[in-house]
Amino acid sequence: MDPLIIKILVLIGGVLALAFVGYLVRSILRESEGTAKMKEISLAIRQGAMAFLRREFLTLAIFTVVVFIVLAVFIEPRPFVAVAYLCGTVTSALAGWLGMNIATKANVRTAHAAINSWAKGLKIAFSSGAVMGFCVVGLGLLGLSIIAFIWEDSHVWLGFAFGASSVALFLRAGGGIFTKSADVGADLVGKVEHGIPEDDPRNPAVIADNVGDNVGDVAGMGSDLYESYVSAIAASMVLGVIALDASTGMLMPLALAAVGIVVSIIGALSVRPKEMKDADFEKQVAKAHATMNTGVYVSNILMIIASFFVIRAFTDKLDLFWALIAGLIAGFLIAQATEYFTSAEKGPTKKIAKSAESGAAVCIIEGLATGMMSTVIPVLLVAIATVLAYIFGGLLGIAIAAMGMLINLGMLLAMDCYGPIADNSAGIAEMAKLGKEVRERCEALDAVGNTTAALGKGFAIASAALASLAWLATYFEVADIDIASLTNVGVIAGVLIGGMLTFVFSALAMRGVSDGAFAIVNEVRRQFREIKGLMEGDANPDYVSCVDIATSRALRAMLLPGILVIAVPLILGFTLGPESVAGLLVGALLTGFLLAVMMANAGGAWDNAKKYIEAGACGGKGCDAHKASIVGDTVGDPFKDTAGPSLNILIKLVGKVAVIFGPVFIMVIEL
């Protein structure tokens, strides 16, 4: 086919995603926001979330300008890499902003719809999740393809991906610290000290907690996967240009992504929840889950068929198709394993609940052991997928395998972002006192979100591991490294330092949460002490101050990790040389991947063990085992929602720093 026609089709794919977003937004905004109280709460959440994002973007702007200047001065082709970097940051930020904006409007509409219809609530929350999903793929594909069509130079493409990464780090880690500081802080004083329920409007941190769901789980998750998506496509393009011819190498990944958007739209449209009268909680959850799974299966099957034809059309053979399938199957199986280790119905979580009977310490030990054990399947599957993808398609095969996991991201992300929106709607139903029945419906919606989250996390982690392997491969090409042997002590030193970097990064993220939570606890205690009539419901708490505290803490806590991730590869590259940086990437990938899986699964398992006990097991709510399980759940919070997911970005971002600065390392070494 004529390359020009392919280019046009690719652009149409991107535009289609954004048009679908427009359609979804219209349908969401058409719904009612409900009572004045509901509007008020929703507005407070939106204002808090937007205020956070504004301040985060401000910090990010300073960071971006500095990096922009460095790139414009040092990195060839000047200043196009810098320009592409800027485009990457702007589109990524835009996707996060748009998606979150709609999410904060959809939450109240979901709650209002749930007053009458459970199915309609599901529909609105899912549509809002899809807004995020298709913003990400639409802006990602359009941005990358326009850059690629203007500058047919792989260094420039890498600049765009680098831009996406740096935004993701701030949004994911910063948002993660915000959301868990607020969550842990709100729980520690509200639930534990004052014995008031979750989402009680008397709790001054309750708005901050709901803001956190949006900035951490919607904007953070969106920018995380924007990053993975752009990374996987860009790495495929760079390696494709080397392995195939220039035109095919560039266009095939973009064409696959465009096709992925079409099948994702079909998948999303096939999610059609039906009203269930008189169904109980369990059945509603199962039904909602099945409804969304339909969308995933439809888009997956269509995608396999479509990519078969696309790859054959471009390459005349199926090698890369098998690489893509290897990635897809690995991602799917890893998601299943994640569900096994974290589901309340399965053995590991039940064992943690049981261990809570011996106290908090044993519950923590058991949860950590479960998290560590749960690394086996993901690691083996990634190792197998990598070896197979390499056999089928060389280094390009690895990048294509990563694409296999991410190609129908629009649909996957819709499911992922559905969760926090449903969670928010349950919060609004509680705060606006909509009554037990509505609250229960919203909680059923929320419960589905917790299950779909496992799927999303599995894919996010697995795709991050494969994407960073693809970036390692890209680094070898860009920095012209044929051999980075473990017999070289510089490489070994790099491996050690890379591994250490992820430990330090995790420590800083977790400490950010515990410091932030501590500050929130003090503020909430102060308000309960100083604002008269607060506990009795006669006076309103000062929600804004809690949001402010969480915001400034999160941004401050982000600074050092952000600098480290960029500085360490550079320092190593300029001192021990480019091979040592390859060691760093592998060290960071290994420990980052292991810790991310461990933390996500331990956190998820603790969370569900607590819910399992609350549902009546091991003594039920209020018993000692329940208290022990709350300790587990609280430890799990920064694990699964802050440090764990941030590591996904870390391991890809170090790869990008290496790739962008790789040519400079060589120049300096040669001097």
Place this chain on the structure above:
Amino acid sequence: MDPLIIKILVLIGGVLALAFVGYLVRSILRESEGTAKMKEISLAIRQGAMAFLRREFLTLAIFTVVVFIVLAVFIEPRPFVAVAYLCGTVTSALAGWLGMNIATKANVRTAHAAINSWAKGLKIAFSSGAVMGFCVVGLGLLGLSIIAFIWEDSHVWLGFAFGASSVALFLRAGGGIFTKSADVGADLVGKVEHGIPEDDPRNPAVIADNVGDNVGDVAGMGSDLYESYVSAIAASMVLGVIALDASTGMLMPLALAAVGIVVSIIGALSVRPKEMKDADFEKQVAKAHATMNTGVYVSNILMIIASFFVIRAFTDKLDLFWALIAGLIAGFLIAQATEYFTSAEKGPTKKIAKSAESGAAVCIIEGLATGMMSTVIPVLLVAIATVLAYIFGGLLGIAIAAMGMLINLGMLLAMDCYGPIADNSAGIAEMAKLGKEVRERCEALDAVGNTTAALGKGFAIASAALASLAWLATYFEVADIDIASLTNVGVIAGVLIGGMLTFVFSALAMRGVSDGAFAIVNEVRRQFREIKGLMEGDANPDYVSCVDIATSRALRAMLLPGILVIAVPLILGFTLGPESVAGLLVGALLTGFLLAVMMANAGGAWDNAKKYIEAGACGGKGCDAHKASIVGDTVGDPFKDTAGPSLNILIKLVGKVAVIFGPVFIMVIEL
């Protein structure tokens, strides 16, 4: 010098160590065991410890026979490697058995001596620690040198080191699971449920707890460092033969070790505690600490001077001396960093204590973050030492750097093993009701042990990391690998699987503890329920059943980890090839090292944070912060005494499996 004379001098060094052991044993046994009650308690501990060791050796014997047959059939030169392997296991087991036997006799004598004299108590406990220390270096050096003088074939030497490793794995990990199952189990029912003090004779698990100190901390620690010691010397010999000439390469490491024994004896003899009348607790601890530090400084300085001359005499230059110094300084600084992160007087531990005010969960998060943060200095120092050692002496330099940390092991280990003996004496003083003053003296002795333990752990971890790097280097030589490049997907798969192996291993070790503790809890509860008059002190508990349960649980829990450590490198070697195994070693080294440091330091910091609160900080004993800190301490127990130290052995043992079977991988691949 004539090689024959050097050989004779080396053998004399080994014999000297054993003669010194004889002298120490005589001086210990000359002391009185005290009252009938004390004898009875001491006997119960000794019988329990010996029973554990007997059953462990039985399991080990089966394992050893299987490995012996495999080596005798497959590994050249047949059957000498197998014979050397057998010698390695027997000497290692013998060192553990002898040292522990004396330790279980010294504990009661320490307690008795403390009735009259604090200094004499210190002397006895330290002498008993020295028995372990010099058993290890004496048997290690004699065994290795006799093997080396009979068979001047490096493959045979490796067999001896492999034997030492497999015993170490069982003793360290099995002992670690035993000791923490008993400790956690005893505390959970005794302290928490029944509110009786630690070491109360009414607690049925109290003897098992004291047995645990001996099997885990004495025998386990001893076999761990026997393994490191033999590893470092053997690796230096193998790499020395390649880098230097055959005679120098073999004899110089042995000569260094022999000199190390002499300086260690001088160091140990210079530990001369003086009686302090009317000194308070703090001063006694500071004094005891200073007394033992004198010994370390004396032996270190003498060792630096002596090794200067030894290395110059053998090689005519000082390159390897600098490599040795790099290792020694790195080890020393890592020990300082360990102390900083775990000492109750320093910031990190105080911060953990402070965080306990916000509850158990925040205390756990803070402790984990501290542990992760504490990896920075050890990793950087090991990386720097490795690079420097390589610059000075190539691959041999790395092995020599590892020797630098271990050469005066006799002295270091004396300090290390002193701790659990003092701990035991405090337990005996409590159980035999020797009165408050004696108990306090014994506790002062115990407190010193906790401080010296930090030093020992720092050295154990750092030397394990360097020793496994030395074994990686040996593997490259033995398996004839010039390049194991990260551009090779097989290597990457190996790295991933190696990292996963350490996570699985840690999970199994921790789960072994939580399962074991659970079984002990049930047994103790059963006895309190069924034995009438137990709580009132009218009836005796059944101590033996608790020891039996801990023993069988520990041995059962050891099985899978033991098999995995041997099977995984073999499977990888036969499928993905020898380069992939190099990746496995690096992956295991990286994550094993990081996790070991993190676990040791988090565990130590939690322990001391609890003690800091008990000393009156943050609300003092009994407040909520104290309860939270107990959760931290209990989570830290399997971290610092089971999983953490076992990882040291894991990372060295996989290296040895690789080295022993390396030649076979190549044969199979070539077929």
